Amino acid sequence: MIQAIFEYQFMQNAVIAGILASIVCGIIGVMIVEKKLVMMSGGIAHTAYGGVGLGYLFNFPPILGAFFFAVAAAFGIGFIKRKGGTRSDVIISMFWSLGMALGILFIALRPGYPPDLSSYLFGNILSVTQADLWLMVFLALFVIAIVAILYQDWKNYLFDEEFAYVMGKPTGWLEYMLLLLVALTVVVLIRVVGIILVISLLAAPAAIAEMISRTFEKRILMAVLFGLLTTLGGLTLSYYFNIASGASIVMLSAVIYLLFTIREQVHQHRLKSEMLMQDNEQKE
């Protein structure tokens, strides 16, 4: 496989795409897991399917359609949630299903044979083109820059939004901005794991990192590392066993998450029994 990476452009593209995906996933994943926005990210991702359909209908790159739909979904969900009234899980499910429905409708309206949509739904890291890669590089740099420049503000917003507001931080603006970053991250990830599998790659590395790191900075670093492990590991599995890269990446991340959950449980159990033993010794 190493040889293939040097020989073939598509393998180089795949590796670069995997690295970019891991970096944005690690950063944004930690933020949305902390802010409990994972399902909202799922909603944004699925709404993007409408854009893919629109791209096929009017013959422009579907990934651009996905980009605009994801951004619109982010602002739409954020706006309705902020105005209050409806519960956010209901709004998310409406966007989620409406986006999918629009995608199906647009593709049905398109004359001729239906296109193969599985690479958008389930991702295919081996089919990432040079143009895709440029879009991914641009979006990833934008996400990293916005998070880095306002790092302290993000941290304060994530820990205690109300307090940050009382201190004069524009928390409404930060919320919209975070949703926009989620939308951009989703677009980066669509080519790698696909619309349906996006939330796994957003949530799993961040959740594993949460179990093993104590500081916020370390948590982001660990999430990026676990993202790299799962995307590049998944890519390897995909290359040797000829299975869809999205599926292999998600399965790998689920397995790693499961292993760490078990480790955590065992660890907690051991701590508990040690404490009970000490108690008994003291009594005797």
Place this chain on the structure above:
Amino acid sequence: MVPAVEVRDLSVFYGRNVALKSVNLTVQQGEYLGIIGPNGGGKSTLLKAILGLVPTSRGSIRIFGGSLQENRTLLGFVPQFSAIERRFPISLYEVILSGRMKAGLQVFARYTFEDHERTKEAMEQIGLSHLSQRQVSELSGGEFQRMLIARALVSQPKLLLLDEPTASVDATARKQIYELLAKLNEKITIILVSHDMLAISSQVSSLACLNSKLVYHGGPELNDRTVDSLYGCPVDLIAHGLPHRVLRDHTHGPGGIV
């Protein structure tokens, strides 16, 4: 001297529900006001309206004679314990330091030398210095609550607003927190929301009772009539071994409901 807070004819709606209705309340500088009332009676809503955290439907709120925007920096806020994710990976020191954050978005923000000095002072004052590098997930309820008070104090506010600061802490920590607040009250105005009516009435200098409307505002001694109209039904006000009795002498006969 301008009042610390002046609430005029304030109404707040959540969707179709009335949370606060035509509330008028003036808090003088130096006052130590306890706000009590039943759950859902609008205690926290009033506090949040003063802080600008909930939109008001009608009425006005003046802070030290000015608008909230003008005098934001005079306020210190201690939110409800349960409103914060305690698993967030942040140290006690960082939390208290964040009380020095500046308004507005700050590009590549860094805390100054003075910010760090104030943080250390506040930790010393509240007796948290030895826990400086602890993660918030490892703090006890009382330590966590005192950390939130320290965070509110590092910006040197003139008015401290606390939402249920003694919920989910043990008796020792509760005593510590009340002693701390009494000491702070020598210099600053305090507004405290609590469901713990009996405990706070022995601490504060004045009480306000909220049940959508302001039922009572005055000295910290309550009578049956106020409590009846507050909770809508007679409540036993028995002062179980508390240092101060809450009740004046009964004005009506045994078992009598007015």
